Amino acid sequence: MATTTKLVGLQAEPAEIVKSNSMWGDVWRRFRKHRLAIGAALVLLLIILLVLAGPLFWKLDPERIDIVSAYAGMTAEHPFGSDNLGRDTLARVIYGGRVSLAIGVSAMLIAMTIGTLVGMLAGYFKALDNWLMRLTDTFLSLPLLPLLLVITLLFRDSLRTAFGPELGIFILTVVVIGGLGWMPTARLVRGEVLTVKEREFVLAAKSLGASDLSILWRHILPNVVSPVIVAATFSVASAIITESALSFLGLGFPPDFPTWGRLLFDGKDYLTLTPALVFWPGLMISLTVLCVNFIGDGLRDALDPRLRNKH
């Protein structure tokens, strides 16, 4: 018996037996069908490339003041125009994008870490559930934008002296946006954990003597990771918008430090002179958020377990 089995195994093409059908392979195949999401991913990749590699091609210094060519329209010298001091908007948009994207990603990481942690603890440990969910509900009833404004305003100066003007504001913005954005994820994760922890494999792990920590980490976390990824995408988008809104209200980074929102804020006083100052940074924010949202939609369709068997 054993020899025959071995023979069959040897004769068949190994590549066909080990047909790649991993979870991520499936997800990628479904994601690829979502044409809008693929297009959005490409555009987003272009934006990231522009922001990271832009200075290699566009060598103008974003801080270089050139009063003579102030308020330039869209010319060959300044394709995106220039501001009241003649600083080049394209260079400033490139540098501003780094900050905006970095804030979006870091705030998302903070929000997802807190949200997943709270959600897993609340879903797994019955004793903590009530308290943690009360906490989540209370945080959900906090008025976000007013509170953000207030916190940024109040703690700006002390952080500025502690970490320097730019890093201080960066830390403050990221921590505040992330710290006030974890609640939806916590609810989502809790709901998933509640169903996952009743499954047989968790029971099996428990009966084998696995500790709570290893059950949570090795068995439950991998099962709640898909909704977290989708939530993470949308969270990047909303963090970018929130940062721009703060900057737009004049409460973000210092004036000589470009972020997309700050550029909008600085440009809005020169609308009649050169609309380009407002148009390009605004377009970059909108395009980035739009792409991230489309990618999120595509990921949700690709990862949603309820749709998984329908394709």
Place this chain on the structure above:
Amino acid sequence: MTQYFIRRVLTLIPTLLVISLVVFAVLELSPSDPVGNLPLTIPEETRAKIREAMGANDPFLVKYVKWLQQFLINEPLNLIEKTTGAQFPGSEERLRIISWQTRSPIIDLVFERIPQTLWVVGTAYLCAILIAIPIGVLSAYKQYSWFDQIGTFLSVVGYSVPTFFMGLLFVIIFSVRLKWFPSVYDTTHVVTDFDSFIHQIRQIMMPVMVLTLFFTAQMSRFTRSAMLENLSQDYVRTARSKGLNERSVVIRHALRNSLIPVVTLVALGIPQIFQGAIITEQIFRVNGLGQLLILAVQGGDLPTVQTLTFIFALLIVIFNLVADLLYAVLDPRIAYN
């Protein structure tokens, strides 16, 4: 039902207390100085006296309880006196929450600002509801048609483009280039005759359009998914097979059921619109609640910021309750216990 209502209202109390404590603590713990904006020529001893007189040196809990008493007892009493003309004992020496900037009671400031905010934001919200629901229904009914594709695409665009950029784009297009609408909202404008009415319409147009676009994007998407869920239900097939015409199947059966989540979303969105107004009011210079908040934040006016933030929180909590209760009233499948 009554029991559910009472229990739900009672849970509000601890929530509100925690929120008020958070709002109060954030501001109290901050290194902000109430006399920081006064002229530099004022000597330090005088500054200390001003701070003392403002009660800025009291212990934390004393300040919190005082503020709570002023906000929850004194101000409502004042409001009742003002609206009904009744007099309660001690109305003269009743302490009020005073703004550090304007030296006037904050609640009065708030009531001065509310009409402008309500006008702009309320109109936009109504317009959005009227536009979004038909779009959502049609999108769902003709799923994957060109109308649905375009509608879904536009709604993602609508909530991806931030209101502040949309607002500035509108200013560039409609007031700088086309000169159709004024870019600044004139709140002292009074409608007396037809011409001034037209002017009012023109100046309210842009802020309303910006907010309407934003709300419509969210609401139509939500209506669409609620409708889709209902259109594939068994009762819709039953209604069709009994020979009802499409119109009443869609409107009287599917839409009615889909409106349950939509109505709660509308209720939940009301506190959001006040917050959304903060940015829009800033762009179009509407002197509403949002602008009051921004001015107070910029001027380091702690009591005003505290009160406004707490009012926003109060709105959120109250409309959460309203949404829950509406859900319970509208949807008979929900058990209250």
